[in-house]
Amino acid sequence: MSNETNNVQVTVQNNGEAMTDNAKYYQQQPANSNGSDSSPEKIANIQGVVSNCVKLNVRSEAQKKKDNVLCIVSAGDVLLIDEEQSTNAWFYVTTASGISGYCMKEFVTVE
Numbered sequence: 001m002s003n004e005t006n007n008v009q010v011t012v013q014n015n016g017e018a019m020t021d022n023a024k025y026y027q028q029q030p031a032n033s034n035g036s037d038s039s040p041e042k043i044a045n046i047q048g049v050v051s052n053c054v055k056l057n058v059r060s061e062a063q064k065k066k067d068n069v070l071c072i073v074s075a076g077d078v079l080l081i082d083e084e085q086s087t088n089a090w091f092y093v094t095t096a097s098g099i100s101g102y103c104m105k106e107f108v109t110v111e
Contacts (some may be wrong), residue, residue: 048091048108050077056108058101062090070101079108 050056050073060068073079073095082100085092090102 045094046081046083047111048079048081048093049111050075050079050103050107051109053107056103058093058095058099058103060101062087062092062102071095071097071099073103079103081108081110 054075055072056074056077057069058071058073059065060070077096079091079093079095082092082094086105087102089105091105091108092100093103093108094100
């Protein structure tokens with residue numbers, strides 16, 4: 001395996017003036033011997049606890065509608081939070097019983 005670098009000439013416009021920069025990049029490394037790629041691991045899920053309420057709805061969509069409640073969790077219940085599927089106002093969670101859906105962030109404390 002080689003870590004050789006290649007120089008690439010890059011020209012960047014800056015306020016009408018051309019600037020020249022030598023940018024270096026590494027050639028793509030081959031996959032590991034076990035066949036997996038060398039990309040970083042996916043960020044692990046985090047845990048949250050139901051707080052600031054007695055009961056919390058877990059919903060199929062990140063919207064407050066009567067017909068999208070999947071289940072109800074109680075204060076103190078632990079939820080697994082998937083940050084990638086969460087939005088600004090809603091966590092995408094999985095309950096201890098395996099039900100996945102959305103909960104309002106204001107009622108979940110991240111541990």
